[in-house]
Amino acid sequence: MRAAALSCRSYFSLLRGAVSPERLAQAALELGYGAIALADTNSLYGIVEFYKATKQTGIKPIIGAEILTDSQRAILLIENEQGYSNLCRIISARNLDQQFCLIKELAQGSNGLICICSLPQLALQLKSILAKSNVFFGCKDIEDAKAARQYKIEPVANDIYNVLDKDDTIRANILNRIRHMSVGGAGCEDNCGLNSLVPETQVRALFSDYPKAVFNSEQIAMRCEFELFTGKYYLPKVELGIEKNSDTRLAKLCHRLLASKYTPVSHQIIKRLENELVVIKGNKFSDYFLVVNEIVSFAKSRNIPVEIRGSAAGSLVAHVLGFTRVCPVANDLYFERFMNPGRKDCPDIDIGLCWRGRDDVIKFCYDHWGYDHVAMISTMNTYRYKGAIRDVGRYLSLQPNQIDEFVESRRTRNDSAVYELAKKITGVPRHVGIHCGGIVITPRPVSELAPLQYTNKGIIVTQYEKDAAEALGLIKIDLLGNRALSTVNEAVILVNTRQSLDIDAISHTDKKTGKLLTDGRTMGVFQCESPGMSQLCRGLKVKSQKDIMIALSLIRPGPASGGMKKEFIERHVNGKPFKYLHPKLEKMLKDTYGLLLYQEDVMKIAVEVAGYTLAEANQFRTDVSKKVSSVRVQKQYNDFVYHKANEAGIDRDTAQTIWEQVLKFAAYSYCKAHATVYANIAWQTAYLKAHYPQEFYTSLFNNHHGMYPLRIYVWDAIRSGVKVLPPHVNYSHIEWTKEGKAIRAGLGIVRELSIKTINSIIEQRNKKSFADIDDLRSRVKFTKPELQNLIHLGSCDGIGLSRPMMLLKLNTAPANAGQLLLFDLYRQPKEKLLDYDRIAKLKAEVDMTGIPFSVHPAVYLDTEHVLATELYKHVEREVTVAGFIATARTARTEDGRTMAFATIEDASGLAEVSFFPDRIDDYYQICSASGAVWARGIVNDHLSSITIDCRNCGKIKIPA
Numbered sequence: 015m016r017a018a019a020l021s022c023r024s025y026f027s028l029l030r031g032a033v034s035p036e037r038l039a040q041a042a043l044e045l046g047y048g049a050i051a052l053a054d055t056n057s058l059y060g061i062v063e064f065y066k067a068t069k070q071t072g073i074k075p076i077i078g079a080e081i082l083t084d085s086q087r088a089i090l091l092i093e094n095e096q097g098y099s100n101l102c103r104i105i106s107a108r109n110l111d112q113q114f115c116l117i118k119e120l121a122q123g124s125n126g127l128i129c130i131c132s133l134p135q136l137a138l139q140l141k142s143i144l145a146k147s148n149v150f151f152g153c154k155d156i157e158d159a160k161a162a163r164q165y166k167i168e169p170v171a172n173d174i175y176n177v178l179d180k181d182d183t184i185r186a187n188i189l190n191r192i193r194h195m196s197v198g199g200a201g202c203e204d205n206c207g208l209n210s211l212v213p214e215t216q217v218r219a220l221f222s223d224y225p226k227a228v229f230n231s232e233q234i235a236m237r238c239e240f241e242l243f244t245g246k247y248y249l250p251k252v253e254l255g256i257e258k259n260s261d262t263r264l265a266k267l268c269h270r271l272l273a274s275k276y277t278p279v280s281h282q283i284i285k286r287l288e289n290e291l292v293v294i295k296g297n298k299f300s301d302y303f304l305v306v307n308e309i310v311s312f313a314k315s316r317n318i319p320v321e322i323r324g325s326a327a328g329s330l331v332a333h334v335l336g337f338t339r340v341c342p343v344a345n346d347l348y349f350e351r352f353m354n355p356g357r358k359d360c361p362d363i364d365i366g367l368c369w370r371g372r373d374d375v376i377k378f379c380y381d382h383w384g385y386d387h388v389a390m391i392s393t394m395n396t397y398r399y400k401g402a403i404r405d406v407g408r409y410l411s412l413q414p415n416q417i418d419e420f421v422e423s424r425r426t427r428n429d430s431a432v433y434e435l436a437k438k439i440t441g442v443p444r445h446v447g448i449h450c451g452g453i454v455i456t457p458r459p460v461s462e463l464a465p466l467q468y469t470n471k472g473i474i475v476t477q478y479e480k481d482a483a484e485a486l487g488l489i490k491i492d493l494l495g496n497r498a499l500s501t502v503n504e505a506v507i508l509v510n511t512r513q514s515l516d517i518d519a520i521s522h523t524d525k526k527t528g529k530l531l532t533d534g535r536t537m538g539v540f541q542c543e544s545p546g547m548s549q550l551c552r553g554l555k556v557k558s559q560k561d562i563m564i565a566l567s568l569i570r571p572g573p574a575s576g577g578m579k580k581e582f583i584e585r586h587v588n589g590k591p592f593k594y595l596h597p598k599l600e601k602m603l604k605d606t607y608g609l610l611l612y613q614e615d616v617m618k619i620a621v622e623v624a625g626y627t628l629a630e631a632n633q634f635r636t637d638v639s640k641k642v643s644s645v646r647v648q649k650q651y652n653d654f655v656y657h658k659a660n661e662a663g664i665d666r667d668t669a670q671t672i673w674e675q676v677l678k679f680a681a682y683s684y685c686k687a688h689a690t691v692y693a694n695i696a697w698q699t700a701y702l703k704a705h706y707p708q709e710f711y712t713s714l715f716n717n718h719h720g721m722y723p724l725r726i727y728v729w730d731a732i733r734s735g736v737k738v739l740p741p742h743v744n745y746s747h748i749e750w751t752k753e754g755k756a757i758r759a760g761l762g763i764v765r766e767l768s769i770k771t772i773n774s775i776i777e778q779r780n781k782k783s784f785a786d787i788d789d790l791r792s793r794v795k796f797t798k799p800e801l802q803n804l805i806h807l808g809s810c811d812g813i814g815l816s817r818p819m820m821l822l823k824l825n826t827a828p829a830n831a832g833q834l835l836l837f838d839l840y841r842q843p844k845e846k847l848l849d850y851d852r853i854a855k856l857k858a859e860v861d862m863t864g865i866p867f868s869v870h871p872a873v874y875l876d877t878e879h880v881l882a883t884e885l886y887k888h889v890e891r892e893v894t895v896a897g898f899i900a901t902a903r904t905a906r907t908e909d910g911r912t913m914a915f916a917t918i919e920d921a922s923g924l925a926e927v928s929f930f931p932d933r934i935d936d937y938y939q940i941c942s943a944s945g946a947v948w949a950r951g952i953v954n955d956h957l958s959s960i961t962i963d964c965r966n967c968g969k970i971k972i973p974a
Contacts, residue, residue: 016048016049016214016232017047017048017218017228017231017232017235018047018048018050018051018074018232019042019211020051020053020076020078020171020231020234020235021080021130021175022038022042022050022051022052022053022175022176022211023175023176024054024064025060025189027054027055027057027080027176028059028443028444029189029190029192029444030055030176030189030193031054031055031186032176032182032183032186032189032442033176033177033178033182034063035060035063035067036064037178038050038052038064038067038175038178038211039064039070040067042073043073045211045213045214046215047073048214048235049073049074049075049238050068050075050076051075051076051077051089051091051238052064052078053078053079053080053090053091054079055080055082055204056079056081056082057105057465057467057477058077058101058105058464058477058478059394059443059477059478061242061482062478065242065243076091076234076235076240077091077240077242078091079105079465080204081104081105081108081116082202082204083108083116083202084202086116086133087204088116088130088131088140089129089131089172090127090128090129091128091130091234092126092127092238093126093128093237093238094240095126095244096125096126097126097127097128097240098240100126102461102462102464103119103122103461103462104116104119105465105466105467106466106467107461109465109467110467110474116136117136117139117143120140120143124144124148126240128148128150128237129144129149130150131151131152132153132154132158134161134165137167138165141165141166141167146168147168149167150167150168150169151165151167151168151169151170152173153170153171153172153224153227154173155220156220156221156223156224159221159223159224168226168230169226169230170227170230170234171217171220171221171227171228171230172231173209174204174207174209176206176208176209177208178211179210182210183208184435185438188439191409192408192409195409217231242486244487245358247487248456248457248458248463249298249299249301249302250301250305250387250455250456250457250489252301252304252308259300260300260304261294261295261300263304264291264300264331267304267307268291268331268334268335269287271335272284272334275334282343283343286330286343286349287330287331287334289349290329290330290349290353291331293349293355294331294353296355297357299360299361302360302363302489303332303335303363305455305489306335306363309375309379309491309493310337311336312375312378312382313371314336316371316374318367318368318371318374319368319496319499319502319503320336320366320499321337321339321366321499321695322338322363322364322365322366322691323364323494323691324352324362324685324688324691325688326338326352326361326362326687327347327688327690327691328342328347328348328349328352328614328686328687329342329349329352330342330343337363337365338691340687340690345690347687347690348614348618348687350617350628350632351613351614351617351635351685351686351687354631354632356627356628356630356633359484360487360489362490362492364451364491364494365493365494366494366495366496366499367493367494367496368496368499368500369495369496369500369719370500372451372494372495375493376493379455386460386461387455387457387458387459387460388453388454388455388456389453389460389466389474389475390448390449390452390475391448391452391454391475391480391483391490392447392449392467392469392476392477392478392479393446393448393449393479394446394479395446396441396443397441397442397444399436399437400421401444402437403417403421403424403432403433403436404417404421405436405439406432406435406439407432409435410435420432420433425934425938445470446467446475446477447469448471449479449480450494450495451493451494451495452480452491452492453490453491453493454476454483454490454491455489456488456489460476464476464478464483464488465477476488496695497719498541498696499695500713500716501538501540501699501710502517502695502699502702502713504713504716505702505706505709505710505712505713505714506702506709508706508712508713508752509709515706517698517701522560522697523557523558524704526704527697527700527701527704528556528557528561529704530703530704531551531556531561531562531700532551532554532555532556532557533552534548534551535548535703537722537727537730538699538703538710538711538714539696539700540695540698541695542562542700543721544721545917545924545926545961546959547565547569549926549957549958549959549960550565550569550579550957552958553583553587553957553959554568554583559693560605560693562696562697562700563686564586564606564611564689566689566692567612567684568611570684573611576678576681578611578682579957580957581609582607582609583957585607592608593608594608595608595668595671596623596668598622599623599672602622603615610679611679611686612683612684612685612686612689613635613639613680613685614687615683615686616631616634616638616639616676616680616683618631619672619676620654620658623659623664623672624654624659624669625658626658634650638676638681639681639683647677654673654676655673707731707736708736708752708755708756708757709752711727711734711757712750712751712752715728715750716750716760723864724763724864724865725865725866726919728867729866729870731757733922733923736756736757737755737756737757738756738759739753740759740807740809741759741760741804741807741863742810742811743761743784743790744783744784744812747760747761748762748769748772748776759863759865759867761776763863763864763865764804764809764862765803765861766799766800766803771794771796774794774795778794784813786814787805787810787814787820787823787824788823788828790810790813791824791828802821803862805824806821806858806861807859807861807862808850808855816847816849817849817850818847818848818850819847822847852869853874855868856868856871870920871898872896872898872919872920872921875896875920875946875970877894877948877970879894879895879896879897879920879948880894880895881920881921881922881923882895882897882920882922882923882925883922884922885925885960885962886960889953890954891953892953893950894948894950895948895949895962896949896970897918897919897920897925897946897947898947899918899940899941900917900919901916902914902916902917902941903915904934907931911931912931912934913931914929914934914937915928916929916937916949918949926959926962927951927964927967928961928963929964930963930964933964933967936964936966937964939967939969940967940968943969945969945971946969946971947967948967948968948969949964949966949967950964950966950967951963951965
């Protein structure tokens with residue numbers, strides 16, 4: 015029997031460890047240990063990675079934690095499930111309770127835990143409350159073993175192992191220094207030093223005179239039999255009322271609501287519903303659906319728009335319960351992609367919500383199920399190269415300007431120790447954040463199932479990120495803010511003030527909407543506003559919502575690089591002839607011209623062509639769609655070509671050809687249910703833009719969170735014929751509003767204007783409009799820069815002679831009404847000050863709001879250039895475009911090099927510029943600072959996608 019390394023600390027002991035769990039597991043195996051315990055400081059962050067790593071290497075895993083406070087320190091190891099629950103509770107208390115005491119917590123419950131302590135006084139206290147067989151004195155040398163005998167506590171060979179090699183030592187020193195420089199403080203000191211994991215034989219030799227210390231290590235390893243992955247799911251419960259169980263309640267609820275969705279209710283619908291309910295019941299997920307139903311029902315009761323996403327939209331149950339507007343029957347969606355009798359993992363229902371109401375829904379979950387049964391999911395933030403450079407700079411005591419210089423030069427320089435040290439900590443976990451929308455709801459207190467802690471923002475989260483939480487059986491529900499839902503909802507409300515509009519009843523083949531998309535006017539259209547998507551809509555000549563669904567599936571990098579996008583356009587637009595590989599494929603692939611565009615198609619081929627079971631088909635889809643081992647792919651090949659297809663009556667050559675097509679395109683296939691949901695929202699936003707532009711843009715501005723700055727959307731509205739007015743004290747509200755046939759900007763976009771002042775302006779104006787500048791400043795209490803900024807911007811135009819005159823007037827106290835001003839002659843200059851010219855007004859608008867309302871600044875560029883909207887006339891010619899960077903991104907080429915794309919906006923629209931690897935420095939140059947830029951290159955037209963391959967570029971100075 016071999017000893018165990020019982021106290022290994024990984025880099026999940028944030029800023030206290032330097033080694034990954036995988037490396038620790040491998041090292042322990044190579045050094046001869048029979049088991050290894052991961053005991054990170056006050057946490058279980060890394061146990062899923064650790065557990066998987068030990069199973070791969072073949073060494074026995076032991077899970078535990080080091081509980082560390084200013085005065086207490088002990089290692090707690092898990093024997094069994096009860097021990098796991100107790101450790102989660104203790105870690106949660108340590109992180110959430112300022113009065114935490116380890117003795118007190120262990121006294122509340124310590125079953126299933128083994129305690130190792132090397133602090134004499136604490137060890138004696140632990141001995142008094144724990145069973146003798148559960149307390150051990152940690153011994154790193156002979157002297158400790160002698161002390162254990164003196165205290166009459168069982169000894170165990172043990173040390174805190176936290177490094178493996180020289181690089182780990184360097185990394186640990188950097189991280190330790192960064193921890194001590196943290197704004198929140200260094201936390202508790204452990205003074206354990208840096209200890210490298212030594213060979214098991216060395217430990218035996220060290221304790222040759224005290225073999226009991228090694229024997230106890232072996233015994234502890236034997237006792238710790240906790241299995242982390244049990245296959246259990248901790249489903250939250252719902253109140254059932256008169257129903258006997260959740261299965262009955264879900265079935266009754268669905269049948270009661272069915273008539274509200276379908277008139278008449280066909281036999282096909284009833285049969286599908288019953289089939290789904292049988293599968294849900296068999297997989298024991300009725301409670302899960304009922305929980306989601308309670309969340310969705312609450313949102314709808316508060317008029318909060320809601321829509322699920324992902325494969326769950328393929329469920330008729332989900333549609334009947336109102337989780338999604340998308341009908342899975344009408345859209346030929348495959349329930350089995352979401353759930354089937356053989357699927358063992360928990361399905362995922364992600365709930366998209368209007369961002370304005372998302373916090374209310376989260377609060378409902380806490381209030382409804384109880385604060386001890388709900389918690390947010392965490393994210394683990396790891397060092398990226400840029401952040402690593404900054405922290406290494408602080409570690410080396412560099413000045414801020416020096417650190418900035420290293421950061422700016424990181425792509426072109428590699429000749430400094432700063433970069434070498436930064437690379438050593440890149441990828442290392444640094445701190446815990448909050449998942450964008452994931453929560454867990456549990457049947458018993460969360461702290462018994464997962465350790466909890468505060469984030470820097472004061473939010474309580476699980477220490478498990480989403481993948482770890484799911485692996486451990488916690489049911490994660492994503493409550494995600496979706497601003498497109500908010501945009502549609504608010505626009506419809508605005509439309510309904512003048513006419514009735516049922517957005518869910520609009521035509522899915524509306525010609526005006528199709529033309530807008532085919533023209534590429536997709537700015538603000540959900541999921542369609544990127545240059546690539548805009549150009550794809552042109553290339554596809556979009557006419558329907560179904561076309562948008564296809565476009566969403568084709569736009570991803572895979573279909574383009576794999577040739578699927580080009581092939582589809584050739585068949586769809588140009589009528590390129592093709593043949594179905596088998597007669598059975600025609601029915602299922604007719605809409606996609608024989609191409610495997612959706613993941614559901616892969617499953618259908620497996621089931622309907624080759625005779626797979628649904629469970630086998632789902633595994634087939636997974637194996638041919640994702641990067642898995644060649645062994646698994648080969649197994650699927652053999653099963654499909656030589657067995658399943660043969661049994662289905664398909665000849666070997668045809669089966670081989672079908673397999674090749676599946677393998678070629680399946681990796682690029684998209685979830686059809688997800689594409690359908692997003693296409694529905696996209697079509698609705700496009701419909702509103704085409705038919706009700708004023709209402710659409712007003713809502714879009716209020717719910718802005720797109721890929722472009724707000725100014726880009728404002729000028730898209732102006733180009734679309736909608737007048738946009740700047741903020742004004744006599745007309746603006748907090749947000750953007752309709753004003754006649756125009757849109758008025760809200761006061762909320764004015765920089766350095768507080769919400770308190772905005773509310774005061776609106777409150778006073780509702781009583782009476784402001785007559786002049788004195789009236790305004792006498793009725794509203796401004797802080798010093800606020801009124802100057804409003805005047806400078808033009809938000810007070812019309813209540814004074816000119817902006818300079820109003821600004822000058824601020825130097826004197828406002829006159830009281832009716833006061834006789836004997837010396838008024840000396841209050842005003844003899845000659846009126848001239849108002850701002852167009853350039854000054856433009857600068858003020860940009861300075862105060864970031865939006866040029868009066869004129870687009872690109873009209874003042876003196877660089878000769880071709881307008882973005884005229885590029886199609888210059889294909890295969892070298893031209894210059896000029897304007898302002900709207901958005902930019904980098905990408906990797908197939909050989910691993912970096913290329914980039916920049917979208918340049920001029921007065922007419924947007925131009926897409928490509929920077930190949932040999933021009934990447936030019937890309938960084940023009941994107942490094944704000945201001946006007948130019949780019950010169952060859953215009954390309956590929957499948958109606960107009961781009962410029964940059965050959966040269968630079969920055970432009972705008973005339974003052």
